[in-house]
Amino acid sequence: MSEEIQETQGTTSADETAAPSRRKVIGWGGAGLALGAATVGGGVALSRDGDTPVPVADSGSAVPFHGPHQAGIATAVQDRLHFAAFDVKTKDRAELVQLLKDWTRAAERMTAGAEVGEGAYGGLPEAPPDDTGEALGLKPSRLTLTIGFGPSLFDGRFGLKDKRPGALVELPKFPGDNLDPVCSGGDLCVQACADDPQVAVHAIRNLARIGFGKVAVRWSQLGFGKTSSTTPDAQTPRNLFGFKDGTRNIAGTETERLAKHVWVSGKDAEGAAAWLDGGSYLVARRIRMNVETWDRTPLAEQEDIFGRDKREGAPAGKAKEHDEPFLKAMKPDSHVRLAHPDSNAGATILRRGYSFTDGTDGLGRLEAGLFFLAYQKDVRTGFIPVQTSLSRADVLNEYIQHVGSALFAIPPGVRDKDDWWGRALFA
Numbered sequence: 001m002s003e004e005i006q007e008t009q010g011t012t013s014a015d016e017t018a019a020p021s022r023r024k025v026i027g028w029g030g031a032g033l034a035l036g037a038a039t040v041g042g043g044v045a046l047s048r049d050g051d052t053p054v055p056v057a058d059s060g061s062a063v064p065f066h067g068p069h070q071a072g073i074a075t076a077v078q079d080r081l082h083f084a085a086f087d088v089k090t091k092d093r094a095e096l097v098q099l100l101k102d103w104t105r106a107a108e109r110m111t112a113g114a115e116v117g118e119g120a121y122g123g124l125p126e127a128p129p130d131d132t133g134e135a136l137g138l139k140p141s142r143l144t145l146t147i148g149f150g151p152s153l154f155d156g157r158f159g160l161k162d163k164r165p166g167a168l169v170e171l172p173k174f175p176g177d178n179l180d181p182v183c184s185g186g187d188l189c190v191q192a193c194a195d196d197p198q199v200a201v202h203a204i205r206n207l208a209r210i211g212f213g214k215v216a217v218r219w220s221q222l223g224f225g226k227t228s229s230t231t232p233d234a235q236t237p238r239n240l241f242g243f244k245d246g247t248r249n250i251a252g253t254e255t256e257r258l259a260k261h262v263w264v265s266g267k268d269a270e271g272a273a274a275w276l277d278g279g280s281y282l283v284a285r286r287i288r289m290n291v292e293t294w295d296r297t298p299l300a301e302q303e304d305i306f307g308r309d310k311r312e313g314a315p316a317g318k319a320k321e322h323d324e325p326f327l328k329a330m331k332p333d334s335h336v337r338l339a340h341p342d343s344n345a346g347a348t349i350l351r352r353g354y355s356f357t358d359g360t361d362g363l364g365r366l367e368a369g370l371f372f373l374a375y376q377k378d379v380r381t382g383f384i385p386v387q388t389s390l391s392r393a394d395v396l397n398e399y400i401q402h403v404g405s406a407l408f409a410i411p412p413g414v415r416d417k418d419d420w421w422g423r424a425l426f427a
Helices: 022-026 093-111 197-210 255-261 271-276 299-306 335-339 383-393
Strands: 080-088 144-149 188-194 215-226 280-289 354-360 366-376 400-410
Touching: 080 197, 080 366, 093 144, 093 197, 188 197, 188 280, 188 400, 197 215, 299 335, 335 383, 366 400
Parallel strands: none
Antiparallel strands: 080 188, 080 215, 144 188, 144 400, 215 354, 280 366, 280 400, 354 366
């Protein structure tokens, strides 16, 4: 669960002066789009250079939507999350394809700080607005939208059964799992990350509204306080147990490690999975943390459990956070030792999880924890072996429980204005 699971513009519409009645004829998805590349909401948006995301200038700026990989993976981790899993309700393949196209066009606009379609006002008084309006006046806030396809999408309804990648497996039931189907699985997922929570919520809300009748939200999760970072030169964030998280996470600028451990390459995506070239795999786990029990645990015991000291984040027996861990100096059942790549045949994943608090559980305890998000090239050599090791022996399991789980294949990025999410899959 900690860092060691990975020790692991100015924007304008080309048709913005068109008569509002056009919406009645062509729908919001037909509105023209011409996204600029200079500034948005006062922040300079820098482009991504090939496989290497370039950090944006400030928290109000826009992250480029187009590229070989989807934004929101190696992108510098934002402060807030709204994650949603969807069930596809339509049985019409063409209708699903059109929805993905409409979602792509909406995502292009929202990540650039623009309203969806013809906007939140000024259209036909008799029709609902194209945009829900709660993000009016807000900056893009580095919003990224990342889509994924779950195993259940390949069940034969849409002619995709033969295109299911071999690595899109059903995750095993790990010891200690107490998974709730209400917050597990899904045909589709969308991860919205932003530095403003209202911007992230606005994005998911509008995609759900666009998909009404074709998809329905199966479950969703709000997150705050990133628990890992893809910018190692920045201060390492802490989880709700107070320990630094993400010390050895893959950096967004480490192109070689990203290619080795995160991006699915052409040779990995042969045959059925050819459409996934440039994509990745995402594991999402909702982990309940028993914070009240943890808060009564002595400091020395807490540090033994993690294998790092609480103040500096240094591994046991070392002085600095980034010192190379000496695993034998840690207790055999410590979290760091069990999750370290050296203990798992080199298994390495990219993490970008978030903390959450969802009120109380009715017994006076916080419903709090970690919404764990991990990207990798293949879950069979990434998350599964690491979690197998942790679930069997990690002493931290006395304080946490996995209650939600999902796996998604993440398609490559949208290349240009003519491309759309999942185009290669449905070609």
